[in-house]
Amino acid sequence: MVQGGITTLFEAFLKKETLFSDKKALQSSYTPETIPHRDNQIKQMADILATSLRLEKPSNLFIYGKTGTGKTLVAKYTTNKILEISKQKNIPIDVFYLNCKLKKIADTEYRLIAQLARELGRPIPPTGLPTDEVYRLFIDVLDKEKKIVILVLDEIDQLVKKTGDEILYNFTRINEDLKNTQISIIGISNDLVFTDNLDPRVKSSLSEEEVVFPPYNALQIQDILKQRSKIAFKEGMLEEGVIEKCSAYAAREHGDARRALELLRVAGEIAERKGASKVKMKHIDEAEEKIEKDRILDIVITQPKQFQSTLYAILNICLKKNGTIFTGEVYEVYKGVCSRIGLHPLTQRRVSDIIAELDMHGIINAKVISKGRYGRTREISLSIPNSNLPKIKNALEEGLDLS
Ligand SMILES: Nc1ncnc2c1ncn2[C@@H]1O[C@H](COP(=O)(O)OP(=O)(O)O)[C@@H](O)[C@H]1O
Ligand SMILES: [Mg+2]
Known part of the structure; x- marks a missing residue:
């Protein structure tokens, strides 16, 4: 009976219009x-990379x-386009793409070089060799024949965060050790001020050329969404105004096409699960709420215990009391939480920094106010929707072993 029921469920699922x-x-x-x-950015990049077709190292x-x-x-x-042409015309160009956010590949200089050597066909054991030796092996295989190598280091700020900027210094100097190959680096960063903190020598050689990607405006995001939704959805499945609304939402903070696409996808999934005949405006609001909930939960789960304890203190005060609360109150409750879980309490100053961080993540709202000669304090309120509180409280209690 149960088993027959499951077959029916699957069959019904298959029949359901998607x-x-x-x-x-x-x-x-x-x-x-x-x-x-x-077009502009593609053209700029193409102009810079084109020299590689003449076997000259691009900037x-x-x-x-x-x-x-x-x-x-x-x-x-x-x-990819330059690779296509180079294959057609037999020009020796290689492109390597690495996302530096990837764990186990780009958390140390050793691993990164070993990975690149591996892609060039020279296996290197995952640990054990001195870094100098790893470099030597890498340079050997890199320099085997005359060619241009384009190395794309995506999210390069993450690499420097993990390993420091010496690796970039070494990379930008590598051509001095090469006789045949010439290597050129494309660094990509989401962090707009990333190069400000680099060693000036690294900075100037890494950014011989720069290409800026400004945020999209709402109309541009509409074009992107239209293009993708034509492929993603069956015809006529979007209520009028859905694309415009997704675009407006995505353009509100900064024009983030990834966010816009995610919003549309989640809205579609919600509509489908609810058996709606189309994606409607209200599904976008529901999608927005779901994504925001997931985002905040994700932050809460991954933060260190001090951060979690501070938020837990704020949450508890807010659940008991209406209106705004102040740093001092939070600090008292926070100390209580620490002693319950055996955590060494930070100073009020440090907790105040954590409060600022919570504000930055959009979890709370903390306004600095001056109390004259008594210094400054923060007026704090939660900015998480109420419906989200129980889940977050649970996650914190689990994280802090309070449950
Ligand atoms: N101009 C565009 N046209 C079509 N899709 C785009 C455009 N810009 C971004 N996207 C899409 O938006 C998402 C995010 O783009 P991505 O290149 O990963 O952004 P970034 O690397 O700057 O964070 C991807 O799915 C990408 O395909
Ligand atoms: Mg990216």
């Missing part, structure tokens, strides 16, 4: 055929812009 025709088109890894509103290039502005997409697109 709104999507190819959901992959809304994923951020999908490569669209054309890239609207980035190093630094690409920056906020998340979701098409940097990864355009970098892959342009380097």
Whole structure:
């Protein structure tokens, strides 16, 4: 009986109309055929990289812009095009793409070089050799024949955060050790001030050329969404205004195409699960709420215990008391939490920094107010929707072993 029921459930599922025709088109890894509103950046990159077709080393290039502005997409697109031509015309050009956010590949200089050597066909054990030796092996295999190598280091700010900037210094000098090959680096960063903290020598050689990716405006995001939704949804599955609303939401903070695509995808999934005949405006609001909930939960789960304890203190005060609360109150409750879980309490100053960080993540609202000669304090209120509180409280209690 139960088993027959499951078969019926699956059959009913299969018969159910789906709104999507190819959901992959809304994923951020999908490569669209054309890239609207980035002609300028593509052209700049192409001009810089074109010299490699004459076997001259292109200038190093630094690409920056906020998340979701098409940097990864355009970098892959342009380097793929140059590879295509080079294959057709038998010009020895190699492109290596590495996302430095990847764990186990780019957390140490050793691992990164070993990975590149591996891609060039020279296996290197995952640990054990001195770094100098790893470099030597890498240079050997890199320099085997005359060619141009373009190395794309995506999210390069993450690499420097993990390993320091010496690795970039070494990379920008590598050509001095090469006789045949010439290597050119494309660094990509979401962090707009990343180069400010680099060693000036690294900074100037990494950004011989720069290409900026400005945020999209709402109209540009509409074009991107239209292009992708044509592939992703069956015809007529979007209520009028849905694209415009998604775009407006995504453009509200900064024009982030990734966020817009995610919003549309989640709205589609919600509509489908609810058995709606179309994606409607209200599904976008629901999608926005879901994404925001997931985002905050994600932050809460991954933060260190001090951060969690501070938030837990704020949450508890807010659940008991209406209106705004102050840093001093939070600090008292926070100390209580610490003693319950055996955590060494930080100074009020440090907790105040954590409060500022919580504000930055959009979890609370903390306004600094002056109390004259008594110094300054923060007026704090929660900015998480009430419906989200129980889940977050649970997550914190689990994280802090309070449950
Ligand atoms: N101009 C564009 N046209 C079509 N899709 C775009 C465009 N810009 C960004 N996207 C899409 O938005 C998402 C985020 O782009 P991505 O290149 O990963 O951004 P970044 O690397 O700047 O964070 C990807 O799914 C990408 O395909
Ligand atoms: Mg990217």
